[in-house]
Amino acid sequence: MSRSPRSAAARRSWGQDDTGCTILHVDMDAFFVSVELLDHPELRGRPVIVGGELRGVVAAASYEARAYGVHSAMPAGRARALCPQAVVLRGRHERYTEVSREVMAILSEVTPELEQVSIDEAFLDVAGAVRRMGSPTEIGRWIRREVQARTGVPASVGVAGSKHVAKLASTHAKPDGMLLVPLDATVAFLHSLPVGALWGVGEKSREVLERRGIDTVAELAATPLATLHRMLGTAAGQRLHELAWGQDPRQVQTRRAEKSVGTESTFAQDITDRGTLERILLRQAHECAARLRAGQVLTARVAIKVRHADFTTLSRSHTLAAPTDLAHEVYTASRDLLAGVAIPAAGIRLLGLRAERLIGGGEGVQMALDEDPHQALAERAMDGVRARFGPTVLQPASLLDRDRRSTTATRAGDIS
Structure with a gap:
């Protein structure tokens, strides 16, 4: 799925009615790099890579480095070949954890219905906070403003009616933006995306779908369910068909069971x-x-x-x-x-x-x-x-x- 920034107009193009869109996905932008820039402000505007300083893999890359094709999980040698002028910093997990805790503390001020899914992202169900803090989009703006003011790192927010769509929305809001996908625009939004955007479509399943001419979510949604079952298996085919039509019943889990x-x-x-x-x-x-x-x-x-x-x-x-x-x-x-x-x-x-x-x-x-x-x-x-x-x-x-x-x-x- 493309992670290229979208214009402010594009971010607003899905409408303003956030009624029923109580799920927020908060995603910190290039989090490890953003934290490093707090301590190394002289590096702002330059291509920065965190991790992979010798032979490992890239943990994070600034948007300036991404412009050269560098991305997380890329072998360090490949990243240096693509962007030899990048500043490479050794990762500091304890520092990232410290800032992550500050961010999660801010989110917990909004609602206890908070599910942290990684060091730099979380889901919130703000249904219980609307009366106190305003509409879901107003809450999203408050979160972005407070996270920036208190921690110094930017956050992007997706607002939608389900976890799956909220996460896609935050991805499309990057960098440092917010995107609302109203309930009545959910299917249109999903059908505008490449098939790889769907949760659960990995490299192998994407190749299977593309060999059959299914390149977009819209094309997957139009494919008979029985055909998807034959191509991907019953469980995977059923799940992707439901996601393609905006069906995602998963709730925000306040305590995620570690695996x-x-x-x-x-x-x-x-x-x-x-x-x-x-x-x-x-x-x-x-x-x-x-x-x-x-x-x-x-x-x-x-x-x-x-x-x-x-x-x-x-x-x-x-x-x-x-x-x-x-x-x-x-x-x-x-x-x-x-x-x-x-x-x-x-x-x-x-x-x-x-x-x-x-x-x-x-x-x-x-x-x-x-x-x-x-x-x-x-x-x-x-x-x-x-x-x-x-x-x-x-x-x-x-x-x-x-x-x-x-x-x-x-x-x-x-x-x-």
Whole structure:
């Protein structure tokens, strides 16, 4: 889907009647770059790339860099070739999280019906705030004004009758704008878009559709449902047909159930030594386990991702005998998974660890007969020390003298 800016006139072209359009999607514009510009105002107006300073991938790009074809998730080498004059900055996840919390605090002043879906975007159902704050579009303007004034970063807002359309609207409002899609204009708006704009249309399904001459949402909507079922499968075909006609019953969820926590590292130099990779897994296991405990959840499955020097990527997973939030058990499972992976002569470029199938820590999970209670006490004590003195003050002994030698070009962590 095109993300090119649209004129103010185009943003208003769908009408002014926001009756019934109580769903807002708030999306921060080039968020990581916007935060960096707060601390580096001298870079405003210049092409800026966050992440990918050595061999990783681009985490974010300014609109000036995007004009050269640079985009997020692009390999760093390709980004530098397209825009050699770009200023490349190392990502600072803690700083982005700090500003994200400020933004979400502002949104929570509007309504408790708030669903944060990532570090830089959220849905709001403002039906309960209209009497106090005005119409949904007035609320959208208030949000944009307050976020800019209090945090210094711009936000785009989409206003619509459903989450799917509100998200599309905020995308088309970028950069730094707002777009209302009234209920009676929903289908016309959707049918003006390329088929790739629909939620759930990935690269493979888009290629399948385009091979059949279906390039737009309007063409998909006109395709018989039985044909879509044959092309995409019953479930996917049904869902896309409904979205193409503006049917999206999903509600704003005030508490989103986390599905996994994970972290991955892209190395400055390809690694061939298995012991080094195991030490990286150990560090990653402690990071994931600490976040599991902070979220009061347990993991029932551990997965690893391995990317070779030639970009061949594979994944392996293992279901645990009992759910856990302990690094020792997460590491043991991930190390065993890595043992089943052959390390090519050219080495490993990226290694990731993910804790999946999360369940609430209070759901009465039975302790395994051979579980060591001292291990749990030790790891929880480490949490307290790190919370007080910083995340690097206490580490497993095997990492203390080697951590510098496995310095990574990119480290990323997420919860989804």
